[in-house]
Amino acid sequence: MTDITTTNNTTQAFELDRDAFGRLVLTDAQGERHVGVTPVRAFPLSAPGEGLSLVGSDGRELVWIDRVELLAAPARALLEQELAVRDFAPTLLRLHGVSSFGVPSTWTISTDRGDTTFVLKAEEDIRRLEGGALLIASAHGVQFRIPDVKTLDRASRKLLERFL
Numbered sequence: 813m814t815d816i817t818t819t820n821n822t823t824q825a826f827e828l829d830r831d832a833f834g835r836l837v838l839t840d841a842q843g844e845r846h847v848g849v850t851p852v853r854a855f856p857l858s859a860p861g862e863g864l865s866l867v868g869s870d871g872r873e874l875v876w877i878d879r880v881e882l883l884a885a886p887a888r889a890l891l892e893q894e895l896a897v898r899d900f901a902p903t904l905l906r907l908h909g910v911s912s913f914g915v916p917s918t919w920t921i922s923t924d925r926g927d928t929t930f931v932l933k934a935e936e937d938i939r940r941l942e943g944g945a946l947l948i949a950s951a952h953g954v955q956f957r958i959p960d961v962k963t964l965d966r967a968s969r970k971l972l973e974r975f976l
Contacts, residue, residue, distance in 0.1 A: 826875055828887045836894055838866055838874055846874055851891050857941060901955040907968035935975055
């Protein structure tokens, strides 16, 4: 069992594992099994290691975890595996071209996961984050991250500036 202390200074004990179908299973301190648990980050971009909720298949929170790094190694590893699938957000490395400077427009880019194209529906789909970072949402819901606009090459920055 993993013991955690929550924000209200109570201690919760739970165990995490996977069932035969690969679903995340939480066993609480009372021995009740909750199959199909989903980890949800409270602050996925600004504080990914802080504030994690384990949500049951009914959508209700079962456990709140203040700091992921305080979990036992096996539980932390399972959560990190599950979150890696859930938090798919390729990093945009280079902007090769856009179909038009109005929206919707098709963008051709290189990411840390390879080259791709996506459709930007509206300029509001580009969100500014702290420290010069951007998050760009494609028409299909894929989130592309730019950790720092200043690190992009000059041509990419020039194309991007047309939309900011």
